[in-house]
Amino acid sequence: xxxxxxxxxxxxxRPQTIEASWPTGLAMLGxxxxxxxxxxxxxxxxxxNIAAAVVLLGVCVWSGWRAWSLRGADKSVxxxxxxxVLYVTTAFVLVRxxxxxxxxxxxxxxxxxxxxxxxxxxxxxxxxxVAALVLEWGSQLLGTSAGAAELSAGFELQQQLDWASLxxxxxxxxxxxxxxxGVHGTEVLERRRRHxxxxxxxxxxxxxxxxxxxxxxxxxxxxxxxxxxxAEEMAVYDAVEAVQHTTYVSLSLLKTALQCHTCVLxxxxxxxxxLHIKELVSDSDxxxxxxxxxxxxxxxxxxxxxxxxxxxxxxxxxxxIPYYRDPQAIKHFLGVPVIENGHLRGVLCxxxxxxxxxxxxxxxxxxxxxxxxxxxxxxxxxxxxIERTKFELGRFFEASRRLNGVLTPQDVxxxxxxxxxxxxxxxxxxITVFDEADNLHRIEALDHxxxxxxxxxxxxxxxxxxxxxxVAMVVxxxxxxxYGGQVRESDPVIFTRDERLDAVRSMLVxxxxxxxxxxxxxxxxxxxxxxxxxxxxEMLEVVGNQVAISLQNARLYAQMEExxxxxxxxxxxxxxxxxxxxxxxxxxxxxxxxxxGLILTDIDHFKSVNDTYGHxxxxxxxxxxxxxxxxxxxxxxxxxxxxxxxxxxILEDTDRKGAMxxxxxxxxxxxxxxxxxxxxxxxxxxxxxxxIWPTDERDKQPLIDLTDQALYYSKEHGRNRVTxxxxx
Numbered sequence: 001x002x003x004x005x006x007x008x009x010x011x012x013x014r015p016q017t018i019e020a021s022w023p024t025g026l027a028m029l030g031x032x033x034x035x036x037x038x039x040x041x042x043x044x045x046x047x048x049n050i051a052a053a054v055v056l057l058g059v060c061v062w063s064g065w066r067a068w069s070l071r072g073a074d075k076s077v078x079x080x081x082x083x084x085v086l087y088v089t090t091a092f093v094l095v096r097x098x099x100x101x102x103x104x105x106x107x108x109x110x111x112x113x114x115x116x117x118x119x120x121x122x123x124x125x126x127x128x129x130v131a132a133l134v135l136e137w138g139s140q141l142l143g144t145s146a147g148a149a150e151l152s153a154g155f156e157l158q159q160q161l162d163w164a165s166l167x168x169x170x171x172x173x174x175x176x177x178x179x180x181x182g183v184h185g186t187e188v189l190e191r192r193r194r195h196x197x198x199x200x201x202x203x204x205x206x207x208x209x210x211x212x213x214x215x216x217x218x219x220x221x222x223x224x225x226x227x228x229x230x231a232e233e234m235a236v237y238d239a240v241e242a243v244q245h246t247t248y249v250s251l252s253l254l255k256t257a258l259q260c261h262t263c264v265l266x267x268x269x270x271x272x273x274x275l276h277i278k279e280l281v282s283d284s285d286x287x288x289x290x291x292x293x294x295x296x297x298x299x300x301x302x303x304x305x306x307x308x309x310x311x312x313x314x315x316x317x318x319x320x321i322p323y324y325r326d327p328q329a330i331k332h333f334l335g336v337p338v339i340e341n342g343h344l345r346g347v348l349c350x351x352x353x354x355x356x357x358x359x360x361x362x363x364x365x366x367x368x369x370x371x372x373x374x375x376x377x378x379x380x381x382x383x384x385x386i387e388r389t390k391f392e393l394g395r396f397f398e399a400s401r402r403l404n405g406v407l408t409p410q411d412v413x414x415x416x417x418x419x420x421x422x423x424x425x426x427x428x429x430x431i432t433v434f435d436e437a438d439n440l441h442r443i444e445a446l447d448h449x450x451x452x453x454x455x456x457x458x459x460x461x462x463x464x465x466x467x468x469x470x471v472a473m474v475v476x477x478x479x480x481x482x483y484g485g486q487v488r489e490s491d492p493v494i495f496t497r498d499e500r501l502d503a504v505r506s507m508l509v510x511x512x513x514x515x516x517x518x519x520x521x522x523x524x525x526x527x528x529x530x531x532x533x534x535x536x537x538e539m540l541e542v543v544g545n546q547v548a549i550s551l552q553n554a555r556l557y558a559q560m561e562e563x564x565x566x567x568x569x570x571x572x573x574x575x576x577x578x579x580x581x582x583x584x585x586x587x588x589x590x591x592x593x594x595x596x597g598l599i600l601t602d603i604d605h606f607k608s609v610n611d612t613y614g615h616x617x618x619x620x621x622x623x624x625x626x627x628x629x630x631x632x633x634x635x636x637x638x639x640x641x642x643x644x645x646x647x648x649x650i651l652e653d654t655d656r657k658g659a660m661x662x663x664x665x666x667x668x669x670x671x672x673x674x675x676x677x678x679x680x681x682x683x684x685x686x687x688x689x690x691x692i693w694p695t696d697e698r699d700k701q702p703l704i705d706l707t708d709q710a711l712y713y714s715k716e717h718g719r720n721r722v723t724x725x726x727x728x
Contacts, residue, residue: 024078030086034089035134037143039093040093056089077124080121084116084120087128088113088128088132089135091112092109094108095108111176137170247373251279251280251369252281255350261330262287263349264281265279266348275292278346287323293322307337308336308367311332313357330353331353332356334362335350338370338373348366406554408554416543419543420540423540424532426525426526426531427527428447429525431520431521432523441463443462443495452501454500462499470492471509474518494525504525505531508522509523511544513548514548515552522544522547570641572626572640573640578648578650582700595692596654596692597650597658599648599651599663600642600647600688600707602647603622603685609684613675626639632662636652656726664722671684687715689707689711709725
């Protein structure tokens with residue numbers, strides 16, 4: 001609804017919290033300066049004491065005004081501690097200042113403590129008492145306490161303490177704090193807890209009434225549902241108030257028109273098991289407060305036949321009217337069923353203590369009143385549905401916007417599940433991806449509330465082939481399952497028979513289709529029935545299409561990124577990627593000064609290989625050498641194709657000895673390879689140059705140049721060898 005009543009706002013608004021801020025630092029500084037005698041000391045110049053007192057009082061007033069202006073907000077414990085320390089420090093400074101004029105106002109400290117302990121939370125109350133004790137004991141130890149015979153300033157400890165004064169003040173501080181908490185504090189805290197409990201009970205009552213009027217789904221309403229649930233609650237609060245107001249006015253008019261003793265609307269609870277009084281207008285004080293069985297008394301006939309019941313001239317002491325605690329002197333009774341689309345929602349009852357029986361005209365009036373109340377419920381239900389749809393559409397467009405901005409598959413999964421959670425409630429959700437080449441499905445991402453009591457975290461990453469599960473069938477047929485989002489089997493197979501979710505009542509398995517080809521599924525499950533109606537399903541289908549497109553785009557982006565950084569022939573990082581990786585490695589190792597190795601290698605006589613055996617064979621030589629590098633090196637090492645038949649290798653956290661060992665191992669592995677050609681088998685060797693950062697060079701280009709010189713030295717001195725830069 002566009003406008004909310006004050007009741008709605010008070011129940012739905014989550015109050016802001018007042019947190020501690022800069023006065024905390026001022027309070028701590030003031031306490032320290034007080035203890036060492038640099039504020040509130042009569043021996044100091046009067047303007048200094050006045051300035052300190054004015055600043056502290058000003059901040060106290062500002063803090064109090066801040067709390068009063070936000071009196072509807074919650075006050076954090078840190079804020080209350082801040083105020084306690086600030087107020088106590090200010091009081092001590094004023095008391096000691098006034099001692100210079102011969103005025104003893106120390107009892108004001110006790111009164112302030114009593115006030116703070118009474119009206120603050122327990123932690124803040126304890127903080128106030130502790131602050132007072134710290135200030136008193138600290139000032140006594142340094143000879144700066146209020147009322148001392150000779151005040152000093154600084155950090156010089158006193159040889160003798162005024163134990164009489166210290167003991168008395170300590171005892172009174174503890175006594176006032178304890179008594180105030182025991183006498184008043186407990187009562188105030190209990191009153192606060194009772195108020196919070198009443199507000200929460202009123203909130204739950206409103207939500208229960210909304211479900212009974214079918215204004216709100218009967219699914220769970222908890223913190224896990226997030227902003228969507230809060231928005232849905234806000235949409236129904238005014239609807240409940242409007243229905244209650246309409247019902248009350250209708251019953252009041254009906255009571256006046258029919259000259260009744262009591263007019264009451266009995267309504268079924270969410271489960272349809274019991275009736276209770278939804279609204280009444282009565283001259284009697286003997287109305288029941290609990291549930292009413294629908295088969296009890298005269299209500300039973302109305303519930304069974306679903307027709308009006310008009311009883312005349314009832315005997316004295318008749319006990320068949322169930323909404324009275326004790327028998328009443330009721331002479332005439334009229335009950336009208338409230339029926340919506342064939343479902344009995346409640347019973348509208350009226351009775352008289354005397355006068356004429358209810359006529360057929362009275363019955364018609366009562367039926368019209370019941371129909372009017374039902375129309376009010378239906379209207380509010382429609383308005384609530386519109387508000388809910390507006391919210392879901394807003395989340396839908398937000399989901400589309402966010403999905404358009406992601407570039408990696410993992411980001412697509414994360415944003416998709418977050419967006420869907422904002423549109424509908426679910427207890428389990430998953431995204432699967434289908435690999436057409438291998439005919440395999442893979443669970444890529446999932447989210448759950450734990451409502452099914454199953455550890456589903458191990459399901460992520462599991463692959464499975466074609467089977468009779470819903471996921472495989474949805475991919476095969478490119479159509480959602482199950483029909484209507486309702487689970488009709490007691491134990492449906494979603495992925496495989498090994499992954500089971502018991503007690504699923506609502507489910508949607510939607511195909512993810514990109515360019516008319518299925519690439520996966522979106523699975524959503526809920527323990528409550530009726531969660532995924534046609535409108536929500538259609539909206540989720542659109543979101544699913546957006547997820548499929550975003551996922552396809554993310555794959556294309558990854559392929560383009562790989563093409564830009566990977567050599568197509570060998571699968572190694574290309575020259576551009578090598579330059580970038582080397583920059584990153586140098587920057588990282590500058591912070592630790594740990595060494596790393598750089599190798600440049602060249603296939604010996606590679607031009608002769610191409611000329612003798614042909615370029616396809618030469619390409620195969622490059623691929624085989626690259627494979628040796630990839631299989632022989634550690635995961636942290638970076639082999640790259642530097643250009644033509646040249647390769648570069650970055651060896652992380654390796655000294656010269658280690659780099660030379662690795663280089664010779666690679667050289668021997670390549671020399672052991674045997675290549676096939678039309679002219680018979682042949683072998684190749686490689687020459688290598690090795691440098692170590694930062695021993696040989698600290699900057700990138702000089703390091704590459706020096707490594708290239710070491711490689712050239714190997715080629716000039718026999719090939720099939722490794723040369724370190726220190727040999728040059």
